[in-house]
Amino acid sequence: MKKIIWIFLTLLMVSCKNEVKDYVTLKGTLKTVGVEKIVIQGRGFSKEIAVDKNGVFSDTLKISDGVHAIANGNDRITLYLKNGFDLNLEFKGEKFSDGISFTGKGAETNNFMENKRSFYMSDLANPKTYFKLEKEAYTAKVIEAKSILEAYKETATNLDSIIIKMDERNDEMFFGYIESNYEKMHENIVRFAKGKVSPVFTNYENSNGGTTSLSDLKGKYVFIDVWATWCAPCKAEIPYLKVLEKEFHGRNIEFVSISVDKPEAYETWVQMVKNEGLSGVQLFADTDFESTFITEYGINSIPRFILLDPEGNIVDADADRPSNPKLKALFIELGI
Known part of the structure; x- marks a missing residue:
């Protein structure tokens, strides 16, 4: 018993x-x-x-x-x-x-997610890291990135099926974008490499009255923000852009915002510039996304940021966003 x-x-x-x-x-x-x-x-x-x-x-x-x-x-x-x-x-x-x-x-699942988050916060998740490379180096970089991600999976053998599906989908979307756009984007990067002469805009309407052309700004660095009033990511950058404008006010740089809103949104643009107290040079593109300056740069998504030198040559045709501390560091490095 x-x-x-x-x-x-x-x-x-x-x-x-x-x-x-x-x-x-x-x-x-x-x-x-x-x-x-x-x-x-x-x-x-x-x-x-x-x-x-x-x-x-x-x-x-x-x-x-x-x-x-x-x-x-x-x-x-x-x-x-x-x-x-x-x-x-x-x-x-x-x-x-x-x-x-x-x-x-x-812990295993969450540490795996943290590893993936760190990867996608790094330069290895920046498409420019791949697009700027010649074919052989590009292929090697893709293999390196995939190897790193595979190593994360090998150390996490008991992941929940939900995380596995999410992870596979995210990786497929990322590398699918890289691999399907490499040829075109690499060509654009070569075409708009540092030191190349920038395409120009001419007689864009200025919110302060009159018109402004890129040639009017020669002699200063020009930081261009291509945006629209309907673009949430564009508007999210406005507070950071304001801080940069204030910090570098009076220095050898002009901050230029070009709206690619359609004509029917013109009054919305006027009111937003006024209500948000948008500073710098506020311009309205002549024919929205079909404007020559926009199409020559191959811009099909916004926000897009471009940095030009005082001679009108390209410093970076796809510059970091104002929210990225690297942009301010670049300004300082250039002696702006």
């Missing part, structure tokens, strides 16, 4: 030990000072988690399995959460976007 009872108790203990929790446990210590709460958000789910004065947080969440975001205001990063996970988060920097290392149950 004692033996039977012991066996029963042993089985009960094993059963309890192997029981899958129907909630997620999250814990970690922030490196950011003064944060009182963070938020976990998913489809139809949102929960605030308190953070103590030392930056420590710990909580449980009953969620629907899937991709979620952990956020501190606008600073956020994605996680994959599944009931039963017990995750410890180690932050790499003060911002969530600096990255997170995971330990505990569920």
Whole structure:
């Protein structure tokens, strides 16, 4: 009888030990000072988690399995959460976007996602990294990138099927774009290489009255923003562009914004320039995307940024966005 009872108790203990929790446990210590709460958000789910004065947080969440975001205001990063996970988060920097290392149950999937996020935040995810190379070097670079991504998969053998499908789709879209556009984009990069004479625009309407041509700006660097009032990514760059304009005001550079809105959106452009207090040189292209300047540069998506030197030669025909610190660094490097 004692033996039977012991066996029963042993089985009960094993059963309890192997029981899958129907909630997620999250814990970690922030490196950011003064944060009182963070938020976990998913489809139809949102929960605030308190953070103590030392930056420590710990909580449980009953969620629907899937991709979620952990956020501190606008600073956020994605996680994959599944009931039963017990995750410890180690932050790499003060911002969530600096990255997170995971330990505990569920760490494998989340570390894989972090590796992929780091890849797609690097220069290896910038199409220009590939398009600027000659064919042999381009092929080698693609092989290198695919090898890195394959290595991530080899170290994560128990990924959830949802993540596997998402990952495969993202990689297929990225390399599909690179491989299908290489010839055309490489030709454009060669054609518009640094030092080549830029195409010009002539007599574009200026929001301040009159018209402006590229030749009017000769003698200064010219940073051109091709945008439209309906373009959300374009408008997202406006605050950063304003900061750059203010910081480099009075220096040897003109900031020129060219709207490619259609004629029927002319009044919308006028009002946005006024209401948003858009500075620099605000121009309205003569025939929207069909304007000669736009077509000669092969611009078919916006925003697009172009940097020219004081002689009207190309410095970068596809320059970094104002939100990218590399742009300001380039200005400084050029002595602007």
